[in-house]
Amino acid sequence: MPELPEVETVLRGLIPHIQDQTIEDVIIRRPDLRWPIPLDLRERLVGHSFGHFQRRAKYMLLGLRHAPLTLIWHLGMSGRVKVVSATEPYSYAPHDHVIFVFEGGARIIFHDPRRFGSLHLTDQSPDEHPLLTHLGVEPLAADFNADYLYALCARSSVDLKSRIMDQRVVVGVGNIYASEALFRARLHPARSAHTLTLEEAGLLVGAIKDVLLAAIHSGGSSLRDHAQVSGEMGYFQHQFAVYDREGLLCGHCQAMPICRIVQKGRSTFYCPTCQEV
DNA sequence: CTGTTCTCCTGTGGGC
DNA sequence: TGCCCACAGGAGAACA
Numbered sequence A: 001m002p003e004l005p006e007v008e009t010v011l012r013g014l015i016p017h018i019q020d021q022t023i024e025d026v027i028i029r030r031p032d033l034r035w036p037i038p039l040d041l042r043e044r045l046v047g048h049s050f051g052h053f054q055r056r057a058k059y060m061l062l063g064l065r066h067a068p069l070t071l072i073w074h075l076g077m078s079g080r081v082k083v084v085s086a087t088e089p090y091s092y093a094p095h096d097h098v099i100f101v102f103e104g105g106a107r108i109i110f111h112d113p114r115r116f117g118s119l120h121l122t123d124q125s126p127d128e129h130p131l132l133t134h135l136g137v138e139p140l141a142a143d144f145n146a147d148y149l150y151a152l153c154a155r156s157s158v159d160l161k162s163r164i165m166d167q168r169v170v171v172g173v174g175n176i177y178a179s180e181a182l183f184r185a186r187l188h189p190a191r192s193a194h195t196l197t198l199e200e201a202g203l204l205v206g207a208i209k210d211v212l213l214a215a216i217h218s219g220g221s222s223l224r225d226h227a228q229v230s231g232e233m234g235y236f237q238h239q240f241a242v243y244d245r246e247g248l249l250c251g252h253c254q255a256m257p258i259c260r261i262v263q264k265g266r267s268t269f270y271c272p273t274c275q276e277v
Numbered sequence B: 001c002t003g004t005t006c007t008c009c010t011g012t013g014g015g016c
Numbered sequence C: 001t002g003c004c005c006a007c008a009g010g011a012g013a014a015c016a
Helices: A004-018 A041-045 A146-154 A160-165 A175-184 A198-230
Strands: A023-028 A050-056 A059-064 A070-074 A080-084 A096-102 A107-111 A118-122 A259-263 A266-270
Touching: A004 A050, A004 A059, A004 A080, A004 A096, A004 A107, A004 A198, A023 A041, A041 A118, A146 A160, A146 A198, A160 A175, A160 A198, A175 A198, A175 A266
Parallel strands: none
Antiparallel strands: A023 A096, A050 A059, A059 A070, A070 A118, A080 A107, A096 A107, A259 A266
């Protein structure tokens, strides 16, 4: 699933359910996710509670309140989080891999059919974890700006879409929002990154921030409705301008159907009129 | 260093 | 209906 807005929304939705709630049990039904789940996960978490919550790229970082230990949680491509209240009957579904049981009986269930998700523990600053050390800037932070993106595009030989999806440049821009942001900025996804002007870099930075913020906002509202129904958090309906709209009329120019091309083995969607090369 | 391709895994939807 | 293939929102590993 999850691109940055979904991860942000899931994390925010999780906080009121688990903050400062004592962890009574951690049930691992399948340890072989993207990487093996730490063998000592249960023994290191039980009796503690999560007190600090942070997102870095598409990782959720859950810090223990009274111990220097952080759970590093990635939802992969198909990960979902289910919140089950203490009174709610629940029988395990296929792909319910890890269950956190809290004081009083509430449960948080990590459900991930494709098992590209992961759980790690670190007793250092999470930024020093090997998975996080080489990450670029956060797209919503002030240091992701026109000057920065211009500089990182100027000396690159790849196409624009690949550049903004490169986690060493900026994190959290996945396949959906890469297409959406380039459309908003009216930039062709296949253009060479080094042809980007400073002005265009500014437009693209603004488009990335706008599209991510809009999705976070819509995810936040979906979460309230959706959580009431099923307790699941993960996938939300967004209104996409180009993503997965091949052949449909562009909503901006009303003249051309949206095109699909493949870049680095992944689908890209754009309007050939609005996004000239 | 850079950039590309391969890989993990399961589910789903379209075409025949 | 059933079968097969392409493809799916990520990203590290391996390689040129």
